[in-house]
Amino acid sequence: xxxxxxxxxxxxxxxxxxxxxxxxxxxxxxxxxxxxxxxxxxxxxxxxxxxxxxxxxxxxxxxxxxxxxxxxxxxxxxxxxxxxxxxxxxxxxxxxxxxxxxxxxxxxxxxxxxxxxxxxxxxxxxxxxxxxxxxxxxxxxxxxxxxxxxxxxxxxxxxxxxxxxxxxxxxxxxxxxxxxxxxxxxxxxxxxxxxxxxxxxxxxxxxxxxxxxxxxxxxxxxxxxxxxxxxxxxxxxxxxxxxxxxxxxxxxxxxxxxxxxxxxxxxxxxxxxxxxxxxxxxxxxxxxxxxxxxxxxxxxxxxxxxxxxxxxxxxxxxxxxxxxxxxxxxxxxxxxxxxxxxxxxxxxxxxxxxxxxxxxxxxxxxxxxxxxxxxxxxxxxxxxxxxxxxxxxxxxxxxxxxxxxxxxxxxxxxxxxxxxxxxxxxxxxxxxxxxxxxxxxxxxxxxxxxxxxxxxxxxxxxxxxxxxxxxxxxxxxxxxxxxxxxxxxxxxxx
Numbered sequence: 486x487x488x489x490x491x492x493x494x495x496x497x498x499x500x501x502x503x504x505x506x507x508x509x510x511x512x513x514x515x516x517x518x519x520x521x522x523x524x525x526x527x528x529x530x531x532x533x534x535x536x537x538x539x540x541x542x543x544x545x546x547x548x549x550x551x552x553x554x555x556x557x558x559x560x561x562x563x564x565x566x567x568x569x570x571x572x573x574x575x576x577x578x579x580x581x582x583x584x585x586x587x588x589x590x591x592x593x594x595x596x597x598x599x600x601x602x603x604x605x606x607x608x609x610x611x612x613x614x615x616x617x618x619x620x621x622x623x624x625x626x627x628x629x630x631x632x633x634x635x636x637x638x639x640x641x642x643x644x645x646x647x648x649x650x651x652x653x654x655x656x657x658x659x660x661x662x663x664x665x666x667x668x669x670x671x672x673x674x675x676x677x678x679x680x681x682x683x684x685x686x687x688x689x690x691x692x693x694x695x696x697x698x699x700x701x702x703x704x705x706x707x708x709x710x711x712x713x714x715x716x717x718x719x720x721x722x723x724x725x726x727x728x729x730x731x732x733x734x735x736x737x738x739x740x741x742x743x744x745x746x747x748x749x750x751x752x753x754x755x756x757x758x759x760x761x762x763x764x765x766x767x768x769x770x771x772x773x774x775x776x777x778x779x780x781x782x783x784x785x786x787x788x789x790x791x792x793x794x795x796x797x798x799x800x801x802x803x804x805x806x807x808x809x810x811x812x813x814x815x816x817x818x819x820x821x822x823x824x825x826x827x828x829x830x831x832x833x834x835x836x837x838x839x840x841x842x843x844x845x846x847x848x849x850x851x852x853x854x855x856x857x858x859x860x861x862x863x864x865x866x867x868x869x870x871x872x873x874x875x876x877x878x879x880x881x882x883x884x885x886x887x888x889x890x891x892x893x894x895x896x897x898x899x900x901x902x903x904x905x906x907x908x909x910x911x912x913x914x915x916x917x918x919x920x921x922x923x924x925x926x927x928x929x930x931x932x933x934x935x936x937x938x939x940x941x942x943x944x945x946x947x948x949x950x951x952x953x954x955x956x957x958x959x960x961x962x963x964x965x966x967x968x969x970x971x972x973x974x975x976x977x978x979x
Contacts, residue, residue, distance in 0.1 A: 709930040
């Protein structure tokens, strides 16, 4: 039976393999078998020669994304050995369901001139990890006991690094395009929009902080909404900024005017559209006060009201918030089928909103944070190690970004104890080391920030079944400083 000649992206990948001249028939056969007829959404072909004394060894990696899988094909050439007396090649293919992928980490190296020089894409799905062990340390300098070992378990499934100098600028851009395609087929409208590159949210990468930064144009060290939970200095109690569960005046907690307020006072038809139950809440007052609030009771009503407010005047700015994707990620994980289903729904609704808006309106879509899924082995419950809480008066923040409040004379000892325990699993800092995260810290805000903060890295997080038992039931998390949590899209639909 005659094989159909591939077209579109599939044809492109096979043409690149042919042009490489590196055993194209063998590589093509391995890739065809692995694809099993699926469409190709994106691909990267990387031919890498290495020098071994007076010989050249060549390796080819073909990375392909289909609607359901990521396919990797590795081809190597080998000298004769005991099994095969002549030189030979080996081709290995691996297909990973997109549902199993836990993270796609993208690192860009950009010259001061703004030129993209290198990119690294690391894909993790939990099949391979490496464990770095070192002797555990004790904060007591006179202790001679054996404390065993501590280690850092990190994913090590697949990583590909390309540079403009060695591989060409087109190859580097193609690698970045591949990374963006993980969910493109689920969100065809959003993925088709032009985007502003390299945008990150603030620290901590959490809803209350990011929405207030978006709403005021200020960083957390100035606007004062410093985390999901934080200490109220006047009472020593813990404020949940989502629930606003303390008797705290939001207008005093966040004293700066919002962007919507300034626009409204300047005569622009500015307003916010959100669920009616959020009207007048602490977070709404912190982030969106000073302009009309339009409460709605359903998704469809929200679409209509946004369009109506935009059409009310020649110059309008309207803010609306969508929370279902975040809730699905927390409940089921951001690699779950439930999360993907919600993404597809949000994509359709965003396209419908664009259709409802006047032609001269710009629709800007962004996010308040990213998200990571945490495996069970990375979840540390501090309630099981009470010695770590010696000198800690209050624990706040969230699992990926903890605030530890101490007496002033205990701050350095607590920080040292947590650094020793966490090792490379977390970035532990004292309050006076946070300017690059929080920006300049207003003296009125300083007491709300932990004397010590613990920003979890990798698959690690600090739980407390005593203080935050609900977090143990969650699958997806954010709050810390990893690229997956900080990087956000900025998409423009005109």
